[in-house]
Amino acid sequence: MPAPGTVEMKETALALTDVHTHIGQFHILQGVTFAIRKGGVTALVGRNGAGKTTTLRTIMGLWRASRGAITLQDRLITALPTAEIARLGFGYVPENMGIFGKLTVRENMILAARSGRLDRDRLARLFGYFPPLEQFWNLSAGHLSGGQKQMLSIARAIIEPRQILLMDEPTKGVAPGIIDAIVEAFRDCHREGATILLVEQNYDVALALAEDVVLMDGGSVKFAGTMETFRSDPKLGESALGFAAARDLNIPPPPGRPVERI
Amino acid sequence: MSHNILSGDMPRSFILSALLLVIFVFLAIAPFAAPAGPVVGGAVKALVMIIVVASFDVLIGYTGIISFAHTAFFAIGAYSVGISLRDFEAELPVLFVGVAGGLIVTALAAGLIGFCSMRVRTVFFAMITLAAASALSLFVLQFYALTGGPDGLVFQIPKIFRPSNIILTHKIFDRTINGTFLLYYAIFIVCGVVFLFLLRLVNSPFGRVLQAVRENEMRAEAIGFSVLIYRVQVSCIAACCACLAGGLYALWLRYVGPDTTVSLQIMLDVLLMVVIGGIGTIYGAVVGVAFFVLAETYLRLGIAALHEHAVGIPGLDALTDPNRWLLWLGLLFVLSVYFFPDGVVGTLRRRSTARGKGAAKSKLSTIGIGE
Amino acid sequence: MRPSITNEWVRPVGLLLAVPALALTCIWSPATWLTLTFAGLASGIMLFIMASGLSMIFGLMDVLNFGHGAFITIGAYTGWVVLGLLGGPVSSTHLSLNVLSIVAASGLAILCAGLLGLLFERVVVRKVYGDHLKQILITLGGAIVIEQLVMMIWGPQEKTLGLPVRLSGTLSIAGATIERYRVFVIVIGLAVLVAMHLVLTRTRLGLIVRAGVQDREMVEALGYRIDRVFVLVFMAGAGLAGFGGVLWALSEGSLNSAIGSRTLVLILIVIMIGGPGSIAGTFVASLLVALMGSYMAYLAPKVALASTVLLMVSILMWRPGGLFAQEKER
Numbered sequence: 018m019p020a021p022g023t024v025e026m027k028e029t030a031l032a033l034t035d036v037h038t039h040i041g042q043f044h045i046l047q048g049v050t051f052a053i054r055k056g057g058v059t060a061l062v063g064r065n066g067a068g069k070t071t072t073l074r075t076i077m078g079l080w081r082a083s084r085g086a087i088t089l090q091d092r093l094i095t096a097l098p099t100a101e102i103a104r105l106g107f108g109y110v111p112e113n114m115g116i117f118g119k120l121t122v123r124e125n126m127i128l129a130a131r132s133g134r135l136d137r138d139r140l141a142r143l144f145g146y147f148p149p150l151e152q153f154w155n156l157s158a159g160h161l162s163g164g165q166k167q168m169l170s171i172a173r174a175i176i177e178p179r180q181i182l183l184m185d186e187p188t189k190g191v192a193p194g195i196i197d198a199i200v201e202a203f204r205d206c207h208r209e210g211a212t213i214l215l216v217e218q219n220y221d222v223a224l225a226l227a228e229d230v231v232l233m234d235g236g237s238v239k240f241a242g243t244m245e246t247f248r249s250d251p252k253l254g255e256s257a258l259g260f261a262a263a264r265d266l267n268i269p270p271p272p273g274r275p276v277e278r279i
Numbered sequence: 280m281s282h283n284i285l286s287g288d289m290p291r292s293f294i295l296s297a298l299l300l301v302i303f304v305f306l307a308i309a310p311f312a313a314p315a316g317p318v319v320g321g322a323v324k325a326l327v328m329i330i331v332v333a334s335f336d337v338l339i340g341y342t343g344i345i346s347f348a349h350t351a352f353f354a355i356g357a358y359s360v361g362i363s364l365r366d367f368e369a370e371l372p373v374l375f376v377g378v379a380g381g382l383i384v385t386a387l388a389a390g391l392i393g394f395c396s397m398r399v400r401t402v403f404f405a406m407i408t409l410a411a412a413s414a415l416s417l418f419v420l421q422f423y424a425l426t427g428g429p430d431g432l433v434f435q436i437p438k439i440f441r442p443s444n445i446i447l448t449h450k451i452f453d454r455t456i457n458g459t460f461l462l463y464y465a466i467f468i469v470c471g472v473v474f475l476f477l478l479r480l481v482n483s484p485f486g487r488v489l490q491a492v493r494e495n496e497m498r499a500e501a502i503g504f505s506v507l508i509y510r511v512q513v514s515c516i517a518a519c520c521a522c523l524a525g526g527l528y529a530l531w532l533r534y535v536g537p538d539t540t541v542s543l544q545i546m547l548d549v550l551l552m553v554v555i556g557g558i559g560t561i562y563g564a565v566v567g568v569a570f571f572v573l574a575e576t577y578l579r580l581g582i583a584a585l586h587e588h589a590v591g592i593p594g595l596d597a598l599t600d601p602n603r604w605l606l607w608l609g610l611l612f613v614l615s616v617y618f619f620p621d622g623v624v625g626t627l628r629r630r631s632t633a634r635g636k637g638a639a640k641s642k643l644s645t646i647g648i649g650e
Numbered sequence: 651m652r653p654s655i656t657n658e659w660v661r662p663v664g665l666l667l668a669v670p671a672l673a674l675t676c677i678w679s680p681a682t683w684l685t686l687t688f689a690g691l692a693s694g695i696m697l698f699i700m701a702s703g704l705s706m707i708f709g710l711m712d713v714l715n716f717g718h719g720a721f722i723t724i725g726a727y728t729g730w731v732v733l734g735l736l737g738g739p740v741s742s743t744h745l746s747l748n749v750l751s752i753v754a755a756s757g758l759a760i761l762c763a764g765l766l767g768l769l770f771e772r773v774v775v776r777k778v779y780g781d782h783l784k785q786i787l788i789t790l791g792g793a794i795v796i797e798q799l800v801m802m803i804w805g806p807q808e809k810t811l812g813l814p815v816r817l818s819g820t821l822s823i824a825g826a827t828i829e830r831y832r833v834f835v836i837v838i839g840l841a842v843l844v845a846m847h848l849v850l851t852r853t854r855l856g857l858i859v860r861a862g863v864q865d866r867e868m869v870e871a872l873g874y875r876i877d878r879v880f881v882l883v884f885m886a887g888a889g890l891a892g893f894g895g896v897l898w899a900l901s902e903g904s905l906n907s908a909i910g911s912r913t914l915v916l917i918l919i920v921i922m923i924g925g926p927g928s929i930a931g932t933f934v935a936s937l938l939v940a941l942m943g944s945y946m947a948y949l950a951p952k953v954a955l956a957s958t959v960l961l962m963v964s965i966l967m968w969r970p971g972g973l974f975a976q977e978k979e980r
Contacts, residue, residue, distance in 0.1 A: 098870070099867070111871065120864075405786060406918045410919050418956060543911075603801070605798050609792070609795040610791070616788045616791065617788070
């Protein structure tokens with residue numbers, strides 16, 4: 018922990034440089050450039066169709082960047098196969114949750130534990146956040162409700178400590194009570210030192226967790242900076258979110274959150 | 280004028296145009312070429328196969344449907360003609376009824392199959408057609424009374440087409456103009472018309488819808504085209520072309536049997552011809568067939584010659600055994616799919632366009648045979 | 651064992667039980683029915699062994715290998731060679747020696763077919779992932795080449811294959827004549843099924859395969875090199891096909907180079923009916939197709955294959971993805 022008053026060195030965990038992605042003839046990502054601070058929580062926001070999901074998929078290698086570079090702490094990962102990228106320490110919650118419906122909750126979790134064994138303590142903690150997982154431990158995951166599947170998807174991504182967590186709308190379709198649990202779970206990971214890149218349409222959640230914001234529109238980055246800067250500029254909020262509400266939100270940061278000093 | 284006849288689908292490559300012209304001229308004068316027998320027989324086979332392959336190309340190259348049942352329709356056409364001429368008088372009206380009967384059965388079957396394609400993925404559809412074709416082949420072999428079983432049927436053809444029917448008393452180029460000539464040119468004209476029809480079909484609005492369906496089925500459906508109706512229609516059209524071709528071929532051979540119609544090898548031949556010629560080009564059928572017919576004759580001769588010299592050398596001896604023709608065919612096939620996915624026509628056209636603007640994309644690789 | 655039997659089993663099993671029941675009403679004599687049923691079960695199990703590999707390959711990696719028959723052929727010929735060399739144990743009256751000779755033949759057949767599978771995957775299939783048209787064409791071409799090579803090496807004539815002494819002949823069960831070999835096959839087949847089930851449900855590899863069939867992308871995103879898993883599955887599938895080839899050739903008593911392509915059509919039908927990627931589906935479908943074939947061969951032999959095709963089309967109209975269709979997440 019640097020002493021108060023000194024300049025914090027911002028180490029980059031993940032950097033995208035002029036990344037283009039084509040899907041068929043569609044030029045979805047048109048020169049995406051941003052960097053994510055190590056150990057920080059970054060919200061990736063923007064309208065529907067701005068290219069947020071495509072960005073995450075491109076980072077994971079599920080879609081290949083046609084141009085540009087993606088580096089994970091100075092290591093070029095643009096052309097690596099997805100499995101190798103994942104093994105470098107990524108946890109990924111896809112937009113469609115990616116649940117294996119015909120496997121049980123237990124089997125889904127076992128798959129996610131790359132080391133081969135489920136950490137009992139960690140699992141117990143996850144059960145604390147997401148009780149249905151314990152309740153339906155031996156049930157086919159396909160029988161879970163939407164919200165429960167989302168819990169499973171997130172639990173899979175964090176069953177082991179990960180360097181970087183890529184989350185694509187983790188609170189979509191989830192009841193408000195569960196959202197709190199999810200936010201707490203993410204805060205846990207954050208405390209562990211994980212870097213989080215969060216695509217969130219739920220701006221309360223984004224505002225509660227994120228320290229940095231990357232705003233995308235039409236396949237490129239329109240803004241990359243701190244949450245404070247983002248919130249202080251009403252034009253950004255409106256143009257990105259399509260409504261003026263962002264300006265009026267005044268959610269105080271949760272207790273215990275380290276205050277940034279620049 | 281040629282623009283109109285070819286429905287605007289010009290060869291677009293000098294070499295290709297030259298090739299097509301040579302083939303056309305050869306087919307037009309074949310009966311006058313020497314030696315009469317095998318060359319003319321080869322020409323008829325070529326004409327007939329051009330139609331089979333071209334209609335197959337409409338399915339696979341333009342609509343994205345893989346149907347192993349295509350040669351089954353060829354067989355239906357052949358057997359309809361054969362059975363009707365055998366069981367009834369060998370006269371023209373009977374011939375027409377036979378052809379019509381075959382076309383009706385074909386259209387119904389193809390329509391049914393096309394309808395089935397609605398509920399299943401393309402790949403499943405391909406396998407269904409394979410199973411159906413196998414069933415038909417077994418049917419042909421087993422119902423001896425109707426189809427002559429493994430031996431096939433021999434029958435008489437209408438008098439007007441027989442060699443005994445002398446049409447002109449004096450000879451042209453030392454050849455007697457008889458019923459056989461008439462038959463040849465009848466086949467030539469019918470095949471020519473069907474070919475031009477197919478060319479027109481794929482270049483018409485209908486053809487463009489087919490291509491749209493192939494590229495992105497959901498989008499086509501969203502725009503308002505009933506994908507199912509188009510598939511059923513194109514299935515029927517292509518199948519009927521194959522059926523007609525089968526009837527013509529049976530008429531020429533005066534014989535129809537499982538070896539000339541339902542054997543798997545014929546389907547493989549068609550696949551090879553369409554791949555080598557170029558998928559999605561229609562002209563590819565002409566080039567592919569020509570290549571294949573030439574290869575079958577000369578490559579075989581070449582291998583046989585090698586065989587003479589290879590007697591005694593164990594491996595080489597077996598490799599060049601004339602019975603192993605299929606081995607070379609298979610290898611040729613695999614190599615062309617790997618290294619030559621555009622086929623002759625596609626490659627020639629690409630080279631031409633490349634000289635002009637940017638190179639066009641390979642048809643084979645852009646055919647997204649999707650769900 | 652997997653959790654409770656869910657609804658998805660009810661209709662397919664119902665269908666599977668309905669066919670023999672219906673057949674019994676057409677074939678009055680229970681003894682004949684029993685003979686035919688055992689024949690169908692045995693054939694079904696052999697079909698299952700040959701088809702399971704292709705089903706998993708198709709379900710897992712969306713690869714259509716029209717050359718799968720080549721593995722069957724190679725397996726059958728390897729088995730023939732081995733059994734030819736083991737004349738002694740084959741003609742011995744000791745059951746154990748007989749079984750051992752089949753084990754040896756099968757073992758070598760699995761090995762050879764598996765290696766051929768590896769070669770095939772590397773050289774032929776690997777280059778055409780994702781392109782169904784090219785896959786169909788290239789694997790067909792590869793199949794022809796291999797079939798021709800087999801003919802080159804062993805000649806085009808049919809070879810006879812004799813059953814080991816103690817496994818040949820018939821038993822009498824409830825007044826019906828049942829071939830001993832068929833009982834043997836059924837026992838072996840069930841053992842294979844159990845083994846497969848255990849591998850799929852109890853091992854990590856099995857878990858990866860089952861997950862991969864549903865959502866290949868997600869498995870990769872979890873950090874598993876699914877392409878490597880695929881090679882293993884491909885080889886295992888090829889090996890199983892080879893094993894099935896030996897059993898099939900023994901049951902027919904003869905083999906020629908077309909043994910693979912002959913059975914391929916039935917295998918494709920089985921996979922489509924059962925649903926690609928599902929072992930349960932392949933198993934039920936194999937039994938269904940074989941039982942149907944067995945009864946039809948007795949009742950109306952000329953339309954046997956046609957009726958099977960009809961069965962397939964009707965099932966696909968009812969359930970387009972197959973009886974145990976795997977809904978892909980993506």
